[in-house]
Amino acid sequence: MIQKIAEDIYSRQQEMLDLLRRLVLIQSGSHNKEGLDRMAETMAQELAGTGLESEVLSFAHCGNMVLARTPRAREQKGMLLVGHMDTVFAADTSFDWYHEDETYAYGPGVLDMKGGLVVAVFALKALAEYGLLQDLAVTVFCNSDEEVGSPYSRELIEELSGKSKMALVLEGGGLEGEVVVGRKGKIGLQVQVWGQGGHAGNFSGSHKPSAVLEAAHKVVSLEGLNCPPQLQVNVGRFQGGTMANCIPEKALLDVDIRFQDEDGAKFVQDSIERILKKPEVPGTSCTWEVSSSRPPMPEGGRGEVLYSLAREAAGELGIPLGREGRGGVSDANFIAAAGLAVLDGLGPVGDFDHSPGEYILKKSLPQRCALTAACILKGLHQDK
Template sequence: MVSLLREMVLIQSGSHNKPGVDQVAGFISQTLAPLGLELTRHPCPAHGDILLAETPAAGDRDNILLVGHMDTVFPKGTDFNWFKQDEENCYGPGVVDMKGGLVIGIFALKLLSQRGLLADIPLRFIFNPDEEIGSPVSRGLISREAKRAALALVLECGGTKGEVVTGRKGKFGFKLEVKGQAGHAAYAEAAKPSAILELARQIIVLEGLNNRMPGLTVNVGQIEGGIGPNTIAPNAKALVDVRFSTPKELDFFHSSLKEATETGLIPGTSVQTEPTSQRPAMDQSQGNLKLYQVLAQVAALLGQELDHEFRQGVSDANLIAAQRTPVVDGLGPLGGKDHSDQEFIVTKSLAPRAALFTLSLLECSRLCQTGVFTSPLRRAAL
């Protein structure tokens, strides 16, 4: 498992590095080729290709959907381009987010194939190239497959104590752009039409929304604008990240944003907003909790304790949950410090999580075939 992990981590596959992501897809295809799966590459001109693996038993509905992403946050040419291992951990770009999860998924399929069990499990596995930037090209396929899946499992990393994920916050990202009027700084008056000044006012309003509702967080993470210090700024913009737990919190934010961008503007300035990414909140639904209980029972058979959590960040599980398909995330290995050059994985967590995932696939397959879990398409037909 570590050998496979090392090979994948050493392939630089930042979200915008199409050749690198495609190389990961090719490597995974080569690894899965002996298992009797149908492998399909969905070409994506501007991003890495999507890889879909499916068993002969996969049909139009009541499948098990597996999802894992091949991209990382580290751009091509990053200095964080190495893999190393000590007595406890492995380190490298994407080692826990989420190439370690891909390794667990691949080894589960390999083991099931060796035992002659894989072909009869109705399973589709989406390896997507763009999760770290909001899954713009893969979200359509993920949503379509979620509709005909009885349940879904996502291989993002586990919690600090091995918890799996039954709920997540939603995300709304947008660009806020301000237009002003250029002029000479020497003749500027107090009410000058500066885009930077108006942007500063908007930032104070937006950041002031933090803690106004329990699950709402707002972060103005990047700004730029202006021409030079001796010119009144004719333009300025900011990139903003919003997280929320309920639709009510998102509605509150949108109404607050509308008020801020339409009233009290500095004369001579205007404000426009443009969405850049969005994922709905993933509720801790009854279906998710029911699926978690199945996984917890499997863990008990292995002598493992398995708790669950509501996680602050988003993933492709949010897209699956929006289709009313039971989904549990966080089935990957343990680790931490993802999105940094100190990213690591706890090496000894690989084998137990692979065992849990393998037996969970068997049990979930049995429950799908006996009708305990059914796809949204089947529920609609009934």
């Protein structure tokens, strides 16, 4: 059966590319509500076209989102498919075109992750055409705020995870056909360092309460935590002071921290407290807030079941499949932390996402689509 479905899918590569072109040409940076609302309309229609009950969820402060499901999914726990509609490219970007050559397709979001949305639509279409979808409990959720940490969709993703048995996330795949079996956890920190202002020429003590000086100590201490690949700390932005002749009153640090597992999370929290609570420069102080966070999705967890199924399916389909852990985060982090078996990276393979060089390998679009359809079937059948 999987072979037959795959043949059908392979014959529809052009249709997939046509949908990809349409989606990519809707500019949908995370803050572009108008574009995201159009994406939501389009995806809701496409998913309804596969026979799912599909609805647009309205949001006032971010782009609308889409929830679609088979009637079965109302009654029982099943497969959750998750993909995001937003990209990192702002509304005024010059990277606003779509282009194909014989082998590749290029454009904002082809890989991250409008290609994955196309994979989901056509996998479900194929299952529907073979009369299989109606008997399966499948839920699809497309959010509009993943690239900014999923602040508005996180709760919904966690809720849907609680109502599902397993999940597939359609972020782009690796160049050798890798799917993603683990992701690091992440904490984003905003640190404010406070000093005491004054004329630089009038200063006469042994400890000048400079916020910039204290912040510099913090940078060295925070960067000193680095221990890749287990722990990566990056002070990505350092701002402070006003004029050369003023003792700086205030400095700001933006920090990105990635860790592998719960032990790493604990170590990070303890270390941050230790470093930020204790001033090196007398007369200064520090406050901080967590601007974003995602729990880790450790390798070797519940998702291994789905990876085994994907391997089996890839073998039957004769397509390449590898596995990888990634430093970057996705909504799979929330799903894994909710205790669900999750496999990520089922979108088409490509590279250079988050840059104007973003591309996918065209033939991987139908391949990943067949793989996804097979994973849905195997996942839910094995479960019976």
